[in-house]
Amino acid sequence: MCGIFGCTLTEGRAARLIHEALKRLEYRGYDSVGQATVADGRLTVKKDKGRIEEVHGRIDLDDMEGSLGIGHTRWATHGAPSNVNAHPHTDCKEELAIVHNGIIENFAELRRELEEKGHIFKSRTDSEVIAHLIEDYLKLSETFQEAVRLATKRLKGSYAIAAVSSSNPSKIVCARRESPLVLSSGHDGSFCASDATAILPLAKTAIALNEGEMATLKPGLVNVLRIADGEPVAREPFEITWSYEAAQKSGYPHFMLKEIHEQPQAVRDALRTQQIYHDLIATNLAKAKRFFFVACGTSYHACLAASYAFMKLAKIPCQAVISSEFSEQFGEIIDAGTVVIAVSQSGETSDTLNALREAKKRGATIISVTNVMGSTMTTLSDVYIGQNSGPEIGVAATKTFTAQVAVLTKLAITLALRRGTITEEASKNLIEQLEKVPDAMGLTIQRTEDLIKTISLRHHSKPSFCFLGRGVSVPTAMEGRLKLLELSYIPSLAYPAAESKHGFIAVVDEGYPVIFIAPNGENRRKILGNIMEMKARGASIISMAEEDDKEVESLSDDFVPMPGGVPELFTPLTYVIPLQFLAYYVATVNGSDVDHPRNLAKSVTVE
Numbered sequence: 001m002c003g004i005f006g007c008t009l010t011e012g013r014a015a016r017l018i019h020e021a022l023k024r025l026e027y028r029g030y031d032s033v034g035q036a037t038v039a040d041g042r043l044t045v046k047k048d049k050g051r052i053e054e055v056h057g058r059i060d061l062d063d064m065e066g067s068l069g070i071g072h073t074r075w076a077t078h079g080a081p082s083n084v085n086a087h088p089h090t091d092c093k094e095e096l097a098i099v100h101n102g103i104i105e106n107f108a109e110l111r112r113e114l115e116e117k118g119h120i121f122k123s124r125t126d127s128e129v130i131a132h133l134i135e136d137y138l139k140l141s142e143t144f145q146e147a148v149r150l151a152t153k154r155l156k157g158s159y160a161i162a163a164v165s166s167s168n169p170s171k172i173v174c175a176r177r178e179s180p181l182v183l184s185s186g187h188d189g190s191f192c193a194s195d196a197t198a199i200l201p202l203a204k205t206a207i208a209l210n211e212g213e214m215a216t217l218k219p220g221l222v223n224v225l226r227i228a229d230g231e232p233v234a235r236e237p238f239e240i241t242w243s244y245e246a247a248q249k250s251g252y253p254h255f256m257l258k259e260i261h262e263q264p265q266a267v268r269d270a271l272r273t274q275q276i277y278h279d280l281i282a283t284n285l286a287k288a289k290r291f292f293f294v295a296c297g298t299s300y301h302a303c304l305a306a307s308y309a310f311m312k313l314a315k316i317p318c319q320a321v322i323s324s325e326f327s328e329q330f331g332e333i334i335d336a337g338t339v340v341i342a343v344s345q346s347g348e349t350s351d352t353l354n355a356l357r358e359a360k361k362r363g364a365t366i367i368s369v370t371n372v373m374g375s376t377m378t379t380l381s382d383v384y385i386g387q388n389s390g391p392e393i394g395v396a397a398t399k400t401f402t403a404q405v406a407v408l409t410k411l412a413i414t415l416a417l418r419r420g421t422i423t424e425e426a427s428k429n430l431i432e433q434l435e436k437v438p439d440a441m442g443l444t445i446q447r448t449e450d451l452i453k454t455i456s457l458r459h460h461s462k463p464s465f466c467f468l469g470r471g472v473s474v475p476t477a478m479e480g481r482l483k484l485l486e487l488s489y490i491p492s493l494a495y496p497a498a499e500s501k502h503g504f505i506a507v508v509d510e511g512y513p514v515i516f517i518a519p520n521g522e523n524r525r526k527i528l529g530n531i532m533e534m535k536a537r538g539a540s541i542i543s544m545a546e547e548d549d550k551e552v553e554s555l556s557d558d559f560v561p562m563p564g565g566v567p568e569l570f571t572p573l574t575y576v577i578p579l580q581f582l583a584y585y586v587a588t589v590n591g592s593d594v595d596h597p598r599n600l601a602k603s604v605t606v607e
Contacts, residue, residue: 002087002101003030003073004181005198006162006172009189010219013037015064018071021198022052027248029391030073031373032086036097036164039066043097043166047072047086067189067219068170070162072099076373077269077388078107079124089128091135092120096144096165098134100127101194102158102179103272103388110154130161145216148173152214152227157272158265160209162192175214175227178265183207183215183222184237190217196240197248205237256394256487256594260580261445263399264438266389267573270403271410271435277385278414281341284365284383285316286418289337292330293320294355298397298482299343299404304475305572306408312569313416313430323351327358336363343368343408345392345400347375356380369407371400385411394595396486398580401479402441402573409434409570430567437573440563448560448578455542455558456585459513465490466504467515467579468497468530470523476572477517480579486597487587497530510538515582517575518545518552521568531555544575 003025007014018035033055034047044064048055052073055061072087079085088097104110107126110133115121119132133154137147144165152161158178164171174181174192184191184203191199192215196206207222209215213233215224224233252258285291293303303320310318321330323342334340340359344352347370356366360380368381371389378384389403410431417427459465465484467477474496481494495504497516508514514534518527528551535541535555545552547561560578587594 002075002099002194003198004070004099004101004160004162004192004194006070006099006164006174006192006217007068007189008170008172008217008219009067010187012067013065014067014069016062017202018069019052019056019061021193022071022073024197024200025073025194026052027197027393029075029393031076031081032074032083033061033072034074034086034088035061035064035069035071036088036090037064037066037069038164038166038169041166041169043090043094043164045088045090045094045097047088048083049081049086066169068164068172070097070099070164070172075391077103077386078126080373080378085123085125087127089123089125089131091131093135095167096131096134096163098127098131098161098163100130101160102177103269104129104155104159105157105272106155108274108276130155130159130163134163144168144171145173145214146230148175149214149227149230152177158269160194170218172217173214174209174217176209177211178268181209183209183217183224185217185220185222187220189219190222192217195250200240203240205239207235207237254394254584254588254594256396256398256584259392259394259398260577260584262390263402263577264442264445266399266403267406267438267441269388269390270406273385273388273407273410275414277383278411279418281367281383281385281411282415282418284367285339285415288339288365290333291316291318291339291341292326293318293341293343294323294326294352295320295343296323296349296351298401298479299345299349301475301479301482302401302404302408303341303343304478305405305472306412308472309409309412309569310415313412313422314419315421316415316419323349323355326355331358331362334359334362334364338362338364339367340364341367341369341408342377342381343370343404344377345371345387345397345404347372347377353377353380369404371403395597395600396483396583396594401576405572406434406437433567434570437566437570440566440574441577443563444574444577447563449581451560452578452581453585456582456589459540460488460586460589462511462513463490464507465492465513465515466500467492467494467517468500468527469517470497470527471521472569472572473517473519473523473575476575476579477515479572479576480515480517480582483580483583484586486600487583487592487594488590489592489598490586497527500530501533505533505537508534508537508539512539514539514541515579516541516543516552518543518549519562519566519568519571519575520546520549520564521571528552528555544578
C-alpha cells in the first residue's frame, strides 16, 4: 500500500518533517517518492522513482519552502515506476496537488470525460484523475473543501486522499473510503497519515477517519465531516499507545498476521483491475492452440486453483506447470500458437523468468500477473495485469495467494463469456458472487481465528500433518501444507483425498492430524467417505465445511464452520484462511520466526 503523510504547521518548514515521516512509512514498500509544499501562493513539487534517500540525494527533498505540505511513497498499480507516475499529482495549472492510496475503478471513464473538457494528463496513473476532477469542481464550488467533497463523490473504488492548494496556504483536505487514514493535531500543527507510524513522534493522540468521511486540517485544528452531505461529525481522539515497531504492524505481533487480516481488502483491490485488461487477455487466450500457467510455490497453487475455473467455465484445456520444469517438459511443443500465463508476486522469480524467455524465444504469447509493475516479468510480457494486493512483508505469502486466485478467476469468467461457454447473465451473476467473497473472507477471519488458535495449541507438537481435499480444494490443501511447512518446519503432506489410499493411509495411526477441506459442491459426498476412512484408523479429524453441515461436523474431532453461499470454484479464497491461521499459530507456539522463516527468501532470484 502507498504511504501518505501531510502536515500544516503553526510555524517552521514542512519539507523535512514530511521527509522524516515518509522514512517511517518505508516498511509499507514503495517504488517512488514525492513531496509537495505551498509557500507564498506557489505550489512546489519534487518527486522521482527510487528509494527515499536516493531521491533525496538527487533533488534534496528538504529544500522546499512552506509550512504546509503532503508526501507520498508509491507502490505502483497503474503505470510503471517513473518520475511522471510518482505522486504528488497536480492539476493542469499546477495550483493544487493530491496524494492517493487505493485504486480508482472508474478512472478511465473519468479521464475520458476530463480530456474532452480540455484537461491534459501527464501520467498513466489512476490517481491523476483526482487532481483534475477537483480542479473541475473548483469552477463550481465556493471552497476547496467543497470541490474535494464533490470530486470524491464521483470516485468508485478505494481511496485515502490528501489534497493541498496554492490558494489555501494552511489547509489540507483529506478523504477516505476503504484505504486507511489517521489524523492528529497539537499546538505545533495538524497531521494526516496512512497509519500511526508516521505521526508517532509528533502526537500522542489521533483520530481515525471512518468510511465515507473527509476532514479539513488547519494548524491545531481538525474538522471531520461526511462526504455524502458535508455534515460535521464528532469524533473523539484515541491515545496512541503502540511502540514504533507495533505501529508498523498496526498492533499485530507479526506482519504475517496483519497480512492475513488484510486479505478481504486485498481481494477487493485485486478485483478492481480494469476490465479492459481482462478483455485483452481473454482475446489472446481465445486464439490460443494451447495454454499453460507457469509459476512457483504459492503462485503455482494459485494457478492450480484457477485452472479448475478455466476448464469448468471456459471449457478450455490448460495446465499449471512448475516453472523450473516447464522448458524441459513442454519446450518442444511451444510455438506461436501457445499462450503462457506467468504468475509471480515479485515479477523477479528466476525460474519463472527463465521459462518465459524460452517460451518467448519460441514465439509464444506471454501474459503475466504480478504485484510489481516495472518488474522484469512485465518487460518480458505482451500483456500484464497487476494483482494489486499491496506490498507483502512476511516471507510466507498470504494475500499473494488470494489476490492471484481472484484475478485469475475473474479472467476465467471473462474468457468463458468470450468463448460463449456461459451466457452474459451467468457471467454477470458470477462476477457479482465473486465480488461478495471478500465479505465472506472477513467473516471467516472473525469466526475462525480463535478456534484455530485453540486447535493449534492441541496439535502443535505433532510430528506430521496431512491436508486432504477434492477438486478445486486440492490446491487449497497444497497451499495449507506449504504454509505449515514453511513456518513451523513440520514435515507435512497434501493429497487429493481419494489418492490418500495410495501410500499415505499406511502412516495414519491414533491421533494423526488429518485436515479436510470439504465445501459444499459436487465432491462433498465423496469426501465424506474419505473422512470415514481416516476416522476408522484413529486419525484426529480437523474439517472445514459450511457452518450448517452437521454430517461433516459429526465425523470431526474439530469442526471449523465456514460461511455458506460461496460457489465451490471460489472457495480457495475463503478456505485457505483457517489454514494460514493454523500455520501461523502452530509456528508461534513452537517459537518460530513467522515473518522470517529459516532458509527462505521473499523473492527467489537464483536457480
